[in-house]
Amino acid sequence: MPAFDLIPALAAYIPRDRVANLIDDTPLTRDGVAMIADISGFTPLTEALTHGLSADQGAEELTRALASVFTPLIAEVHRFGGSVIKFGGDALIVWFGREKRVRKTAVSHRAVTAAWRMQKAIGIHGNIPTPIGTVTLKMKVGMAYGPVERFNLGLASVGYEDVLAGETLDQMADAEHHAEPGDIMLDEATMALAGKRVSIDEMRDGYGAMGRLNIAARPKPWPELTWEAETAVSLAEQLAAYVPQSIYETLLTGRNEVAELKPVVSLFVQFHGIDYDADPEVAHKLQTFFSQSQRVVARYNGRLNRLITGDKGSLLHIIFGAPRSVEEQEERAVRCALDLQAECGSMPFIAMQRIGVTAGRVFAGPVGSPNRHDYTTMGDTINLSARLMQNAADNQVLLEAPVREQLDDSFDLTDLGSIRVKGKSMPIAVFAAIGVHRAERMKHRVVHLFGRERETAV
Structure with missing residues (x-):
């Protein structure tokens, strides 16, 4: 595909x-409104749309249903000048940045208007007909106004990760935790800036449940993308650094990634120790940690799917088997987890x-809309890996039984019995991965990079 035509596909x-x-060179903003829009109902939707269908048919039906929901939601975000920073499976993390000489009240007004219209949109588009009946999707929204840190992390050879971090993101997440499906929860700063433009129905631990939008903001849509023909090649190269290599290779052929229902291994990693607000070395530390995590994951042909920051522990999500299938996915994943503990968990x-x-x-x-999407994974397996991570002890690798069954005797494992996790009616058998016998273990040179790599850009 020519570079000029490739640019919109990469930009999405x-x-x-x-x-x-x-x-x-439009400056990236440092304060504004952070929003998380968390949609519930995707697990039953997946089950309903794949019931009795082949993997290809199920994936096609689910892709169509997801697009019918995400397209109008993302359209409202872009209509009011917001940016979808990250797709968290069934959630969107959105940023409404305040440009220079723009009032805080103006950007807050646009953000709450977008949230209100998004709730209206999912009320219209969230009733999905399936072969076994209608599945209703609902959404809860958390919003917070304040400063953020913006990081451009990772290795160009693997792919950059665009990350928002800081206390404002923590406030956003806490607001969402106080929300019920259908709610829009505002922190104190957003409520104060919105003023009488919104009504607040109820207060919950300092967060306000928005009752109605009294005055809607005027749209401020993003302009159409334009660029000079002579810059197309260099611009495509810059954009490609933010797109995983396997997806970039597919786009070069003029095709898009095809959605699939396929077997994968999912890893969630929670890590603590980085202060996103007060540590002057935060960018350097995060870049060091993230880039080494990328190296470890690439060593085993996995994909580091995303990084989500938080004061109660930040998260990495890693996938083996998507977009590209790999042999011995379970063994690769567990070896990767043990190496992450040894090489990244031991950083000072x-x-x-x-x-x-x-x-x-x-x-x-791909999940999203035609002009903003990302390759992601969704399903019960993904949710369960997050639950196991939450139940793991400090510096522990916790496995479920289907992973354990695919490992040979070269792994040192401990049977921990069964545990109960949220979302499961029956106990889950779990095992701790301790290590790999030295004679069987792949040979690596472990290098700690703290003090040698600096944050790239911004």
Whole structure:
């Protein structure tokens, strides 16, 4: 595909404000409204749309249903000048940045208007007909106004990760935790800036449940992407650094990634020890940790799917088997987890890590709208790996039984019995991965990079 035609396809995988920054040096904003829109109902939707269908048919039906929901939601975000920073499976993390000489009240007004219209949109588009009846999707929204840290992390050879971090993101997450499906929860700063433009129905631990939008903001849509023909090749190269290599290779052929229902191994890694607000070395430390994590994951042909920051522990999500299938996925994943503990968990600024590993069939493919999407995975297996991570002890790798069954005697494992986790009616058998027998273990040179790599850009 010519570079000129490749640019829109690449840009769709990147937050809209980052694209503007790369194309015409539009500054990235440092304060504004952070929003998380968490959609519930995707697990029963997946089950309903794949019931009695082949893997290809199920994936096609699910792709169509997801697009019918995410397209109008993302359209409202972009209509009011927001950027979808990250797809967290069944959630969107959105940023409404305040440009210079724009009032805080103006950006807050646009953000709450977008949230209100998003709730209206999912009320219209969230009733999905399936072969076994209608599945209703609902959404809860958390919003917070304040400063953020913006990081451009990782290795160009693997792919950059665009990350928001800081106390404002923690406030956003806490607001969402106080929400019920259908709610829009605002922190105190957003409520104060919105003023009488919104009504608040109820207060919950300092967060306000928005009752209605009294005055809607005027749209401020992003302009159409434009660039000079002579810059197309260099611009495509810059954008490609934010897109996983396997996806970039597919786009070069003029095709898009195809959604699939396929077996994968999912790892969630929780790590503690990085202070995103007060540590002047935070960018350097995070870059050191993340880039080494990328190296470890690439060593075993996995994909580091995303990084989500938080004061109660930040998360890495890693996938084996999507987009590209690999042999011996379970063994690769567990070896990767053990190496992450040895090489990243032992860095002097990392207090501890917890890892959960599960295996099963999931939806894997592009999720979003035509002009903003990402390759992600969704399903019960993904959710369970996060639950195992939460139940793991400090510096422990916790596996479910289907992963354990695919490992040979070269692994040192401990049977921990059964535990109960949220979302499961029956106990889950779990095992701790302790190590790999030295004679069987792949040979690596372990190098700690603290003090040698600096944060790239911004």
